[in-house]
Each structure stands twice: as structure tokens, then as C-alpha cells.
Amino acid sequence: MSKRATSASATGFRSPKLSVGERIRRDLVTNRYLYLLLLPAIAYYIIFHYLPMWGIQIAFKNYYVTKGIMGSKWAGLTHFKNFFTSFYFPRVVGNTVLLSGLNILIGFPVPIILAILINEVKNVPFKKTVQTITYLPHFISLVVVCGLVISFLQNNGLINDIIVALGGERKLFLQDPGSFRGIYVISDIWQQAGWGSIIYLSAISAIPQEQYEALRVDGGNLWHEIIHVTIPGITNTMIILLILRVGRLMSLGYEKVLLLYNESTYSTADIISTYVYRRGILNAEYSFSTAVGLFNSVINMVLLLATNFLSNKFGDRGLF
Numbered sequence: 001m002s003k004r005a006t007s008a009s010a011t012g013f014r015s016p017k018l019s020v021g022e023r024i025r026r027d028l029v030t031n032r033y034l035y036l037l038l039l040p041a042i043a044y045y046i047i048f049h050y051l052p053m054w055g056i057q058i059a060f061k062n063y064y065v066t067k068g069i070m071g072s073k074w075a076g077l078t079h080f081k082n083f084f085t086s087f088y089f090p091r092v093v094g095n096t097v098l099l100s101g102l103n104i105l106i107g108f109p110v111p112i113i114l115a116i117l118i119n120e121v122k123n124v125p126f127k128k129t130v131q132t133i134t135y136l137p138h139f140i141s142l143v144v145v146c147g148l149v150i151s152f153l154q155n156n157g158l159i160n161d162i163i164v165a166l167g168g169e170r171k172l173f174l175q176d177p178g179s180f181r182g183i184y185v186i187s188d189i190w191q192q193a194g195w196g197s198i199i200y201l202s203a204i205s206a207i208p209q210e211q212y213e214a215l216r217v218d219g220g221n222l223w224h225e226i227i228h229v230t231i232p233g234i235t236n237t238m239i240i241l242l243i244l245r246v247g248r249l250m251s252l253g254y255e256k257v258l259l260l261y262n263e264s265t266y267s268t269a270d271i272i273s274t275y276v277y278r279r280g281i282l283n284a285e286y287s288f289s290t291a292v293g294l295f296n297s298v299i300n301m302v303l304l305l306a307t308n309f310l311s312n313k314f315g316d317r318g319l320f
Helices: 003-011 020-030 032-060 078-084 088-107 109-120 124-139 142-153 158-165 177-205 209-217 222-233 235-246 254-260 263-269 272-282 286-315
Strands: none
Touching: 020 032, 032 078, 032 286, 078 286, 088 109, 088 177, 088 235, 088 263, 088 272, 109 124, 109 177, 109 222, 124 177, 142 158, 142 177, 142 254, 177 222, 177 235, 177 254, 177 263, 209 222, 222 235, 235 286, 254 272, 272 286
16 A cells, blocks of 8 residues: 555545536646537537427428418328328338439448458558549549540440440430439449548557568468458447448439439439428428438437447447
8 A cells, every 4th residue: 555545544645536516627727628629520510410300390280381380280190191001102101212222232231342452452552543543433532433424325325335335235324214223322332432441541550560470471362361350350349330230221313313313213212311301391281291301310310220229239249
């Protein structure tokens, strides 16, 4: 026991126990500059994410702009019932789940594979060139990307020219409902895979090199290094990103779909967000579109919690 502790015990003196308020005040004073840096982020979420929650009640009212939120009459669950019983409910929900599910199933592993391949490249100039080429599509405007897709896939576009050169026939890809999902997923992988690989490359760089050296001493080859060291070393990162991805399963962005789809592909391309856009913005059915959006958010929250629970239960590697 130290002299200070012995002296305190002998005199019967004990350090005073601080209250919760005093501990918070002391922490704010001690870390004031860190909290000052955090203020813009807190203000952003309060202004743009929490204050707008006041408008959720529109989903339960017959909202009129002239009457305002408080002046509009209460409608209860009417708008939710109308959505659940409408002809479009199974179509938009099914398309959203299927399109987002395909995006996760096919698109999620691609950045992981790309990061592992880039990490194994020993030629530094070539490695940097590949990284730059794969990152660049992320910085291209979505409007430009969709314009390129439309130009390549139109009847006299590059893809059809290649098909004809190989002995095939021209096809109207953008008018074919069966081709839309493939077009969406492949173009999304092309645009986002390089950018998504950055976080995996960072995770790989944090793996201790001693693990690779120990495996080589035991006679392991490159394949063994990837299977037994690299992939286990980034598993936590993969699980966290997968949980976040599943939590956005129903929140498929409407911008790209809106730019690529048309009336002939509604059967496979129409999703919840584009349906909300048409009903809420074009038809000014604010209450109905808010109800659909609220349903979408609740499903996302349930999926996020369920995925995190399963991850904690079977792997002890959940997000929280």
C-alpha cells in the first residue's frame, strides 16, 4: 500500500464522491474543445433529423397546406390501410426488397474482393493506378452515370453494337423489365466498388504483419494467408458494414431508379421511394406519402435491430 493511501486511511479522509451533475460539468470543462468540435455535427442532426420528426404526425392526419399540421383533421391509420390494401403495395415492396437484396448479395462482396486483390499487388505504381481507376466512378455525378448507361444501352448504343458484332440481335434493354435489375446492380457496383474498398484496405493494413510471417513459416501460401489471416482480420469490419447495409434495405435511393426507369419497366423497377415521389410530390398527397415513408423507416429499424441481435447472439460482434 502506498504512503498516500496509508496516510488517508489513518486520518480517515476519503475523496468526496461527486454527483452526476458535477461529473458532467467537470467533463465538459476538461474536454471543452472536443465538445466544441462536436457541436456542428450535433447541430446538423438536431436541425435536419430530429426537428423534422415533428412532421411525422402528418401520416396520421388529412393534411392540407392551407390548414397546417395542427389545423388538419386527425385520420388515424387510414393512410396506412390505404397503402397496405392498394394494388401497388406488393409490387413496390417486393421490388424494393428484391433490388436492394440483389445489391447486397452481389454488390457487398465486391469491395472486399477488390480490397484483397489490391492489397496483394506488389507493384506500387500499378497498385496506385488500379486504386485511382476504381475510385474515380464514385466522384462522377449520378446524372452523368445514368446518362452513360442510357447511351450504352440504347438501340444503337455500344452494347448493342458489340452484340451485333458477335452475331446477336439488338435489344431494347431499357424497355425490358427483366433487364432493369441487372442494369441497376451492375452499374451500382461499377460506381461504388472502388470507393467501398477503401475501408477494407484500411482494415487490412491494421492486421499485424507477424501473423502473415508466422503463417509463411508454417508453410502457408498466398491463398492460406487470405483465408486464415486477411479475412478473419477484417471480419469485424465486414459485419458492422453488413449490419448497416441491411438496416438500409428498404431505403433504396430513388434518384437512380427515377433516372433509369420508364412506364414499361414499372413492374420490376418501381420501388417505395419512387412511389412516394409520385404520390407525394407529383400528386401532392402528403399524408399518404408520409405514411408510406414512416412504414419504410420502421421496417428499416426492425431489420437493423434484428440483424444486430443475430450478430451478437451468434458471433458476439454486433454494432451495439
